[in-house]
Every structure is written in structure tokens, then in C-alpha cells.
Amino acid sequence: MSTPASRTGEQATTHTPVALIAFAWTLVGVPLAYGLYNTIKAASALFG
Amino acid sequence: MAVPAFLARDRIVAKPGFNRWLIPPAALAVHLCIGQAYATSVYKTALVEHFDASLTAIGIIFSIAIVMLGLSAAVFGTWVDKNGPRAAMFTSAVFWVSGFLVGSLGIYTNQLWLLYLGYGFLGGIGLGIGYISPVSTLIKWFPDRPGLATGMAIMGFGGGALIASPLSRQLMNWYDANYDPAVAGTVPSGNAVAGLFLTLGLIYLVFMMFGAFIVRVPAANWRPDGFDPSTVKAKSLVTTENVSANNAIKTPQFWLLWTVLFCNVTAGIGILEQAAPMIQDFFREGDTSTVLAATAAGFVGLLSLFNMAGRFVWSSTSDYIGRKPIYMVYLGVGIILYVILATLGSTATWIFVLTAAIIISFYGGGFATVPAYLRDLFGTYQVGAIHGRLLTAWAAAGIVGPLIINGVLDARGTPGQLVAGDYRPALFIMVGLLAVGFVANLLIKPVAEKWWEPKQTDIPTTAAEPERSTVR
Numbered sequence: 001m002s003t004p005a006s007r008t009g010e011q012a013t014t015h016t017p018v019a020l021i022a023f024a025w026t027l028v029g030v031p032l033a034y035g036l037y038n039t040i041k042a043a044s045a046l047f048g
Numbered sequence: 049m050a051v052p053a054f055l056a057r058d059r060i061v062a063k064p065g066f067n068r069w070l071i072p073p074a075a076l077a078v079h080l081c082i083g084q085a086y087a088t089s090v091y092k093t094a095l096v097e098h099f100d101a102s103l104t105a106i107g108i109i110f111s112i113a114i115v116m117l118g119l120s121a122a123v124f125g126t127w128v129d130k131n132g133p134r135a136a137m138f139t140s141a142v143f144w145v146s147g148f149l150v151g152s153l154g155i156y157t158n159q160l161w162l163l164y165l166g167y168g169f170l171g172g173i174g175l176g177i178g179y180i181s182p183v184s185t186l187i188k189w190f191p192d193r194p195g196l197a198t199g200m201a202i203m204g205f206g207g208g209a210l211i212a213s214p215l216s217r218q219l220m221n222w223y224d225a226n227y228d229p230a231v232a233g234t235v236p237s238g239n240a241v242a243g244l245f246l247t248l249g250l251i252y253l254v255f256m257m258f259g260a261f262i263v264r265v266p267a268a269n270w271r272p273d274g275f276d277p278s279t280v281k282a283k284s285l286v287t288t289e290n291v292s293a294n295n296a297i298k299t300p301q302f303w304l305l306w307t308v309l310f311c312n313v314t315a316g317i318g319i320l321e322q323a324a325p326m327i328q329d330f331f332r333e334g335d336t337s338t339v340l341a342a343t344a345a346g347f348v349g350l351l352s353l354f355n356m357a358g359r360f361v362w363s364s365t366s367d368y369i370g371r372k373p374i375y376m377v378y379l380g381v382g383i384i385l386y387v388i389l390a391t392l393g394s395t396a397t398w399i400f401v402l403t404a405a406i407i408i409s410f411y412g413g414g415f416a417t418v419p420a421y422l423r424d425l426f427g428t429y430q431v432g433a434i435h436g437r438l439l440t441a442w443a444a445a446g447i448v449g450p451l452i453i454n455g456v457l458d459a460r461g462t463p464g465q466l467v468a469g470d471y472r473p474a475l476f477i478m479v480g481l482l483a484v485g486f487v488a489n490l491l492i493k494p495v496a497e498k499w500w501e502p503k504q505t506d507i508p509t510t511a512a513e514p515e516r517s518t519v520r
Contacts, residue, residue, distance in 0.1 A: 016067035024073035024262060027255070028080060028204070035210030039353055045346030046401065 055260075057132030062264040068189045068272070070262055075182030075201035077259030078137050081252040082144060082178040083208015085113060085171075090216045091241045098238030099160050109168045111446075113147075116172020118443025121180050125436025126293055128177060129429075133185040133263045140178030141256035147171025148249030155242035167245075178256070179205065179439070183419045184432035188266050191428075192275045194420040195371075199363025202416040206356035212248070219244045285372055285492070289500040290427035296434045301425050301495050304488045309418055310441040310448075311485030312378055315386065315478040316411025317449030319404055320355075322457070322471075323348045327401075329466040330394045339397070347401065354405040355412040362413025363420065371421040372492060378410040379486040383479050390475035394468035415442075425495055452477055 053059065088110050095106045128136040147170040154162025182201050190197035217229035224240035236244075271277070277288060296302050319326065324344040328337035339347075366374040385403045393400040418438065423431050453474045457463075460470035 012063060013065035014063040015065050016070055020262075021067060021070050021073075024070055024077075024258075027258065028073045028076040031080060031211045031215075032076075032204075032207050035207060035212075035214065036353075038214035039210045039349045043346045043349035043353060045340075045342045046350055047346075 051131050051135040055131070055135040055138055057130075057135070057265060060132060060134050060264045061267050062270075064267070066264055068266075071182070071186060071189050071264065072197065072200045074133075074137075074259040074263040075186055076204040076207075077255045078140060078178050078181060079201050079204030080208045080211060081255050082140070082175050083205040084212040084248065084252070085110070085117075085175055086206070086209035087212035087216060090213050091220065091236065091244065094220075094236045094238065094241050095155070095163075097235055098155065098241065099158070101160060105160065109163050112164055112168030113172035113175060114446045115443055116169055117175040117179065118440045118446075120173040120176030121436035121439040122176075123436075124173075124177050125180055125433030126430065128180055128436070129184055129293075129432040132265055133181050134260050136177055136181035137256060137260035137263060140174045140181055141253060141260060142174070143170050144174030144178060144256065145249045145253045147174055148245045148252070152242045152245035152249065155238050155245065158238075176436070176439070180432050180436045182259075182263065183435055184428065184430075185263065185265055187419060187423045187431055188428055190272075191277065192272055193364070193367050194423050195367040195417060196360075196364040198419040199360045199416040202363070202419075203356055203359040203412075205415075206352070206359050206412055210352055210356065216244055216248070219247055285370070285494055286424045287427055287494060289495075289497075290429035291425075291434075291495055291499045292501060293430040293433035293437060295499045296426050296430070296495075297437055299495055299499055301492055302434070302438070304492050305418070305421060305425070306438055306441045307488040308375055308379070308485045308492075309414060309438060310445050311481045311488070312375075312382070312411065312414035313442055313445035314449040314452070315382060315482050315485075316408060316414070317445060318453045318474060318478045319407060320351065320411070321450045321453050323351055323404075325463060325466075326471065327397075327404075329471065330400055330468045331397065332467050335465065347404075350401065350405055351408045354409040358409030358412035359416035362409065363416035366417045366420060371417060371424050372489060374413070374417055375421070375489045376486065378414050379482050379489060382407055382410050383482045383486065386475055386479045386482065390472045390479075425492070427501075429501060 092103070092106055095101070095109075096103060099106070124136075147167045150166025150170060151163045152166075154160065154166055183198055186197035186201055187194045220236040220240040220243075221227055221229055223243040224237045226234065227236035227240060228234050291299070324341075324347065327344050327347045328339045328341075331338045362374060362378070385407050389400065389403045389407070393403065419431065419435050422434050422438065426434055456474035456477070457466060457470060460466060460473075
């Protein structure tokens, strides 16, 4: 899913560490999963 | 208004090789925090008891925040576009967190006006700036999938409430041992809510600052590998030109889209506002509802899920079928669903739940798709500022939607004795509103050439203050 930027001009290139991307997604993904779990648990009462 | 150097747009221009998939979590870090605004109901009763105030007096806190959201997004939109996402996210974090800290002080010292000032006024400014802060940046990083990109971020706003609701209950349980969220009727103390505000403020500070410091803007002329802008132009409503925010609001397209958003949001709020009592009233036998309170709470949870999922799924779908057609679905299918809800909704629970859930997914989808629609019509130059001004439709719908539903229900009877038939007038008013929105969407055509900015190199990605159009 990585899409590196195309090289333009004479600027130095960079490399985004995969670990940083994974950390960033985990940081937002874990709370979201927590919220989803709790909401699905609450919504399950509708079908209980 | 200048910003400190470490926040400046110039400092966050990505070097070649930067991976754009770091941008969505930066946007989500902000939107997941400010989405807490939809979770205020978890401590509303506690504040009523703590301040010995009416529901209306406490409800004003949220109303001030939403009005400030609309106003600040409209007023600071151009500033956000000029100074870039880091300055905007940082500023949003300062206001949003200050709102919690001042609010916490207000609860501790028993001064309600501090909650109005803190959470309402300061927090509302943080909401408005934070909501629009990542939008134009995401559109520029994902010119090939703008709907997916903005859908991800704005999905976060819906997700923020899903996180904040259970987290708030848990934290208040820690701060007040007498409060048990599993036991109906227990209410946390005011000090527990003050502690909650303090804790949330600190958590949100960390998350939002993380987003602010990892966000980047693309360099001049940057394009994703394999992306050919000429393929985007192939769709009739998609422009490769740019229109300034000041000129955009002079076009009929802006006001038609404002009408579309207003109608879609008003109709959705009609259900969201009354979700729990509505399902109980639709299935009532005499004075007793066949739907238990816990089941009604489950229905509210289900709507939250569809609200969030709709933001991502429908907005992403719009990248394939186009923005105008997807709004025809939101509004046109929405009309049919509202009619089904009004006429057949009380015949079976599954019909009621399914139609309401899809309507709410369209409500969320409408929010998430609108930035990409603006990009299609007005280009990327000041899309954040234009989006900010369009969000006044949200503020207006936030007032009109509840007025319609509450006004109709007040006229029909008293809470606890209402039945499905009492909701019909309000639901048919929503059908009329959706029809107005549908027509407004049909009337949207490409923006006239006289509003375009003069051609120059790469306005969309880097120029903070490009040469102005002669059209004002």
C-alpha cells in the first residue's frame, strides 16, 4: 500500500520508515478498535 | 497572522520518497479526538445534577460548540489553507485542550459560565479548525482517490464518539466508585466529570500533537506514481482549474451544494436526535413499548456504526461513480427510505432498523463526500477555506433539524405516549427537504470560467498566496 512520492527536481530524497507508518496506524487503530468493540457490544442488545 | 517557524508550511514540505500513507493517521489523530463532541450525552445528566441546572442550560454548552465549529471553520478556513496543516492542527489542539481544561475548572469551581467559555467557545474553535485542518492536505496527497482520503479522516470524526463514550464511562467509574455505568440510574459526581475533562484534555493533547508533527504537505508538482491528472478531467464535473474561496461563495454551485448539505444533514439529524425514544415509540402497545431501553441503546450504537462506516464506504464509492451521482443516491434513495420509515416502519422492527441505519449511513456519507465534491468543482487551491464556509450549512442544520422533529412531537403529545403516527409529519417534512436537496444537486453544473484563477505553476500544492483572480 506504500506509494512513494515521485522524485522532483534536485531535492534530497527521504525514506519513511515502515515502523513509523505502522506505529502511526497502530496509535489510531487501537483506540478505534476499542470503540468499535464497545459499540458492537452495545448494538448486539438489539438482536439479543 | 504569522505562525512560529516550526509550524510554518515551508517546514513541512515532504521530500521526494516520503510515503503518503503517513498522512491519513495524522488526520485521524485529530479527527478521532474532536469527534468526542458527539459523546457529550454520557455526562449530561451528571452536569445537570452538579450545577442544579436545566437540560437546556447544559445543552447550550454543546450548541455553542457546534455554532463555533461552523463559524471558526468559515472564518479561519483561508488561514488554514495559507499556513498549512501543522499550524492548523497545533492551533486546533491548543483550543480543543484549553476548552477541556477551562471546562474542568468550571466544574470544580461550580461555575457554569466557565463551561460555556471553555468547552463551548474555546473548544468549538478547536473543533472548527481541527475539522478542516487535514482535508485539503489529504486531497492534495490523494488526487487519485480524494473521496477515500477525506472519507478516512471524516470517518474519524464519527469514530471519535465511539471511543469517547465507553472511555468516558470507564474514567468516571474510576473517579467516582459510586458510579457504575452498568447500573441504570447511577450518575457520576461533578468532580468525576471534572477529572474526566482533565484526563481527556491531556490524552487529546498527546494525540493531536502527534498528528501535527507527522503531517506533511506534498512538494510542488508532486504526483503519485502512475497518476495521470488528465484521466480525472474525463469526468464532466471535475475541473483542473482553481477558484478562490472569496469567488467560490459568489457562484451558484457553492450555494446549491450548501443546500444539498443542509438538506442531507437536517434529514439525518431528524433521526439521530430522537433515535432511542423513536424506536420505542414506533413499537408501543398502550403505555408500554415492546422495545426495552437496553435495546434502544443498542439501536443508537448501531446507528453510530452506520454513521461512521457510511463516511468511509460511500465517500470511497464516489471516487468510482462520481460525486453528483452519489448525492443523487443519498437524497433520492433517502426519500424512498424516509417514506418507507413513515409508512411501514412500525410494521416490523427489522424494517425500521434497516431503513434508519441506511439513512444514517447516507448522512455520514454526505459529510465525507462533500470535500471531494468541492475539489471537483473549485479545484484544490483553497478547498479547505471553501469547505470551512460550506460547514455553516451544518451549523444551520444543527438548529433546524432538532427544531422540526421536536416541534412536531411537542405538538402531537407528550414523551412516553407518542406513537409512530406522531412522527409521520416530521418524517414527511424530511422527505420534502430531501427533495429540495435532490433538485439542488441536479442543478449543479461546472463553474463558469470567469471565476477561475489565472494559470500559473502548481497552485494546488505549494503556493500559499498565489496571484489573485481579477474576478472578485
